[in-house]
Amino acid sequence: GSAILKFSGQCLDCVFFCRCHNLQESLLSSASGYSNYRGILNWCVVMLVLSNARLFLENIIKYGILVDPIQVVSLFLKDPYSWPAACLIIVSNVFILAALYTERRLAVGTISETTGMILHLFNLTSLLIFPSASILTVTSITPVGGVLSLGTYTVLFLKLYSYMDSNKWCREIRHAKAKRMTRSYSCKYITINTNVSYPGNLTHRDMYYFIFAPTLCYQLNFPRSPRIRKRFLIRRLFEMVRGNDQKHCPKILVVCVFQWMVPSVQNSMKPFQVCINTETLTVPNHLIWLIFFYWFFHSSLNFVAELLQFGDREFYRDWWNSETVTYFWANWNIPVHKWCLRHFYKPMLRKGVNKFLAQTAVFLASAFFHEYLVSVPLKMFRLWAFMGMMAQVPLAWFVSRFLNGNYGNAAVWMSLIIGQPIAVLMYVHDYYVIHYGSTT
Numbered sequence: 011g012s013a014i015l016k017f018s019g020q021c022l023d024c025v026f027f028c029r030c031h032n033l034q035e036s037l038l039s040s041a042s043g044y045s046n047y048r049g050i051l052n053w054c055v056v057m058l059v060l061s062n063a064r065l066f067l068e069n070i071i072k073y074g075i076l077v078d079p080i081q082v083v084s085l086f087l088k089d090p091y092s093w094p095a096a097c098l099i100i101v102s103n104v105f106i107l108a109a110l111y112t113e114r115r116l117a118v119g120t121i122s123e124t125t126g127m128i129l130h131l132f133n134l135t136s137l138l139i140f141p142s143a144s145i146l147t148v149t150s151i152t153p154v155g156g157v158l159s160l161g162t163y164t165v166l167f168l169k170l171y172s173y174m175d176s177n178k179w180c181r182e183i184r185h186a187k188a189k190r191m192t193r194s195y196s197c198k199y200i201t202i203n204t205n206v207s208y209p210g211n212l213t214h215r216d217m218y219y220f221i222f223a224p225t226l227c228y229q230l231n232f233p234r235s236p237r238i239r240k241r242f243l244i245r246r247l248f249e250m251v252r253g254n255d256q257k258h259c260p261k262i263l264v265v266c267v268f269q270w271m272v273p274s275v276q277n278s279m280k281p282f283q284v285c286i287n288t289e290t291l292t293v294p295n296h297l298i299w300l301i302f303f304y305w306f307f308h309s310s311l312n313f314v315a316e317l318l319q320f321g322d323r324e325f326y327r328d329w330w331n332s333e334t335v336t337y338f339w340a341n342w343n344i345p346v347h348k349w350c351l352r353h354f355y356k357p358m359l360r361k362g363v364n365k366f367l368a369q370t371a372v373f374l375a376s377a378f379f380h381e382y383l384v385s386v387p388l389k390m391f392r393l394w395a396f397m398g399m400m401a402q403v404p405l406a407w408f409v410s411r412f413l414n415g416n417y418g419n420a421a422v423w424m425s426l427i428i429g430q431p432i433a434v435l436m437y438v439h440d441y442y443v444i445h446y447g448s449t450t
Contacts (some may be wrong), residue, residue, distance in 0.1 A: 052423060206230050398433045
C-alpha cells in the first residue's frame with residue numbers, strides 16, 4: 011500500500027511537470043474579460059511626479075533633430091554582404107538537432123542515462139560558450155547583431171533544457187509503468203485526448219514546432235486553438251509593423267522618445283552630471299520599455315501563437331498591479347517565470363532547499379543572463395546589470411516588509427522607472443569612454 015502511494019505521488023509529480031500550458035487568452039485581449047487596471051492609475055501618478063513635459067520641446071529648440079533614422083537602420087545593415095550574426099543564428103540548428111538525436115538514442119536505449127546527460131550538458135554548455143566566443147572574436151558583429159544572436163541562443167538554451175527535462179520525466183513514467191504496478195496508477199491518463207505519446211514526439215516536426223512556439227517549457231501536446239483567426243492575426247501584424255488599431259505609430263513615438271533622450275545621454279558624458287541626467291532619462295527610458303513590452307509580449311507573441319495555433323496566450327499577467335517586487339517578477343514575463351518555476355525553483359524545493367535560498371538562486375541565474383546579454387555584445391564587462399538584478403533581493407524584502415497596497419505598487423513603479431536608466435547610463439558612459447576616449 012505504501013509503495014503504491016509513493017508511486018502515485020511520483021506519478022502526479024511527473025504529470026504536473028509534464029503539463030504547464032492551458033487554453034487561455036492574453037490579459038490585454040478583449041476576449042480575456044480582464045478589467046483590473048488599478049496599477050495603471052498608480053503608474054500615472056508616479057509618472058506625473060517624475061516627468062517634465064517641457065524637456066522634449068526644450069531639447070528640440072536647443073539641439074535640433076538628433077535622431078537620424080538612416081543611422082539607426084545602418085546598425086542592422088553594417089557590412090550587408092557578410093552578416094555574421096545571421097550566420098550565427100543559422101548555425102544554432104546544429105545544437106537543436108544534437109538535442110533531438112540524443113533523445114532518440116535515449117528513447118531506444120542505445121545510450122545510458124548518464125551518457126545522455128553528459129551529451130546534453132555538453133550541448134547546453136556549448137550553446138552559451140560558442141556564440142559569446144564568436145561575438146567577442148568576430149569584429150564585424152555589431153552590438154545590435156550580438157544582442158539578437160545571443161538572445162536567440164539564450165532562448166534555445168532554456169528551450170533545450172526543458173526539452174531534456176520533459177523527455178526524461180516521460181522515460182521515468184514509462185519505466186515506472188513497466189514495474190507491474192496496479193492499473194489505476196499506471197499514469198496512462200497523461201496521454202488521454204492527445205495525439206502524441208512518448209517516444210512518438212521525437213520528430214523533427216515536433217521539435218521545430220516547439221522551437222518556434224512562444225513558450226520556453228516543452229510538453230508533448232500543447233493546447234491548440236481550433237483555427238487561425240485572420241482578423242486577429244492581421245491586427246497583431248499591424249501593431250508590430252505600423253501601429254495599433256487607433257492608428258498610432260510606435261515607431262514614431264520611439265523616435266520622439268529618443269529625441270527626448272539623446273541630449274541627456276550626451277550630457278551624461280560630462281563629469282558631475284550623471285545624477286542630473288539619470289533623472290532626465292527616467293521617463294523616456296521607461297516609455298521605451300513599455301512600448302517594447304506591448305510590442306513583444308502582446309503583439310509579437312500573440313502573432314506567432316495565432317500563426318502556430320498555440321492555445322496558451324498567457325504571456326503576462328497583471329504586473330502593473332504589483333504590490334511586491336516578487337509579484338512583478340513572477341507576472342511580467344510568464345514564459346520565463348514558468349520555466350524558472352518548473353525547471354529550477356520547484357526542483358530545488360524538492361531537494362530540501364528553503365524558499366528564500368531558492369528564490370535568491372533564481373535571481374542569481376537571472377542576473378547572470380541579464381549581464382550575459384549586455385556585456386558580451388558590448389564587449390565589456392562591468393556587472394551593472396548583474397548588480398541591478400541582485401539588488402532586487404533586498405528591495406523585495408523591504409517592500410514586502412514595510413510597504414503594502416498602493417504604497418507597495420508605487421514603490422514597484424519607482425524601481426522600474428528609476429532603476430533601469432541608472433544601469434543604461436552606466437553602460438553608455440563606459441562604452442563611450444572605451445571607444446571614444448576620456449569624458450573630460
